[in-house]
Amino acid sequence: MYDFDKRIDRTGTNSVKWETTNPDFNGDGMLPLWVADMDFACPPAVTEALIKRATHPIYGYPMKQSDYYQALQEWIARRYGVNVEESWMTSVAGVVPGIHVAIDAFTAPADKVLIQTPVYHPFAIAIENRGRQVVRSSLIENEGQYEMDWDDLAQKLADDHVKLMILCSPHNPIGRVWTRQELERLGNLCVEHGVIVISDEIHADLVYEKGSHIPLYALSPEVANHSVTFHAASKTFNLAGLFTSYMLTTNQQLLRDFNGMASKMGNEHINLFGMEAAVAAYRHGEAWLDELLVYLHKNAVYLHEYVTNRLPEVSMNVPQATYLGWMDFRKLGLNQTELNHLIRREAKLGLNDGMGFGAEGEGFQRINFACPRALLVEAMERLEQAIHRK
Template sequence: MYDFDKRIDRTGTNSVKWETSNPDVNGEGMLPLWVADMDFACPPAVTEALIKRATHPIYGYPMKQKVYYEALQEWIQKRYGASVEQSWMTSVAGVVPGIHVAIDAFTAPEDKVLIQTPVYHPFAIAIENRGRQVVRSSLLEREGQYEMDWDDLAQKLCDERVKLMILCSPHNPVGRVWTRQELERLGSLCVENGVIVISDEIHADLVYEKGSHTPFYTLSPQIAEQSVTFHAASKTFNLAGLFTSYMLTPNTKLLKSFNQMAGKMGNEHINLFGMEAAVAAYRHGEEWLDELLVYLHGNAVYLHEFLKARIPQVTMNIPQATYLGWMDFRKLGLEPAELNRLLRQKAKLGLNDGAGFGTEGEGFQRINFACPRSLLVEAMERLEKAIHS
């Protein structure tokens, strides 16, 4: 059994989450529950592998070894029952850098790229930074449940200037796990309109119903061939600071274009220790992950039940995946500035303002519940006191 209740002091470790100087999330006395890394120790096998490699005192340029890709190949077979070829794979320092590379590789300046909002805000930033135009298709929300807007998607994907779509699967911040039927329907729309899909599946391992995630590359061959998928051990095993991720596609032309652009942009290298950690995590971290998922789900249930019983004006559905809760504060009837003052100055909670994920997120806040339960108890008691006082 792993001890996820243990509080680990992260001060003095150069932690963005705990030590960044940002008054919105890290002001004096605030509990930081924002950026998506976990306050849990990673699997022991990872630490052991890193220590073993660190004993060799030379840390020069590494090769991307076969075992590194084998470990992901084995993991995909084990967790998703899918067979992939190592020839489909390449790697970059992170999913966000990889998305930057993909945008440049698959589109031209002034082309349009579609995203489904509210969504992880670096998508829009990457599109704009690469000189492309953002096209937003709002997800439909009913009582905290989100669906794709098929009519809106069909209308926007047929724009001949829309060349690319970035899909968040599972979705951050709303926590949806898209069904195979939804993904096939979306993929068919993209194929019909010649739109390439970038599927960001960094949260794929963090699903609460085993086997519920459908990798985009397992859809029909025609759909899979018009897509690339990003995957990483970083969210799953709390390795974000090691900057190592994968991209895979069965389409050799897309893979070649991606690799060529990564080289042009200087993004072809990955972290020596990141590779060691990924191999150890995928080969020896499954038991740790299965226990983690039970704990995380318990945290989500705790938040949902606490709000329902003690602060019914605020709601949070239990997500189907991720360790990120999407809290709805709209029934409080507060203006954005008032809500932020309540949360940050009165309750002293460092959450992500939902408006940062798109205008559809106004009135929402994203909470990272990947922390010891006692920290969430403290956070909810602060919130209750701030609202009722």
């Protein structure tokens, strides 16, 4: 049994989450529940592997060893029931850097890239940073339940200038796990219109119904051939600071194009300790993850039940995946500036402003519930008191 209730002091560890000077997240007396890392110790096997490697006093340039890719293959086979080839894989320092590389590798400056909003904000930033045009297709929301807008997608994917789509699967911040039928329909649309799909599956291991996530490369050969998938151990095992992720595609031309652009951009290297940590996590961290998922789900249920029973002006559905809650404050009747003031200055909570994920996030805040329950209890009590003072 792992003790996820244990509060670990992260001050003095150079933690962005706890020690940044941004007053929106870490102002005086605020509880930071924003950036997506966890306040839990990683699996013991990871710490042991890092200590063992650290005892060798030379930390020179590493190779991308076969052991690393083999551990990924074993993990994918166990968790998703899919057999993948090492020749389909490459590595990059992070999913966001990888998306930057992919945009440059697969599009030209005049091209358009489609995203489904509200969505993880670095997608739009990456597209704009690479000099491409963002095309947004809003997800359809009905009482907190989100679906793809198929008519809108079909229309926008038919634009000859849309060459690429970035899919968030599972979706951040809404916590949806897309069904096989949805992914097949989307994939077939992209194949029909010659649009390559970048599938960000960094939260794929954090699903609450085991086996519910369908990787894009597990679909038809045609869909797989029109896509690349990014994944990492970082969210799963709380290793984000080790900057190690991988990209997988069955399409060898896309793989060559990606590797060539990564080299051109000086982005082809990954972290020595990140590889050691990933191998240890994938081979020895599964029991830890299974216990973690039970704890996270209970945290999500706690938040849902708290606002349902005590704060009817607020709602939050239990997500199907991720440790991120999408909290709806629209019944309070506040504009976004007023809502942010309530959350940050009155309740003293460092949450993510929903507008950061797109215009569809107006009236929402994103909360990171990957922390000991006691912190969530404190956070909800602060929120309740702030709302009742309003």
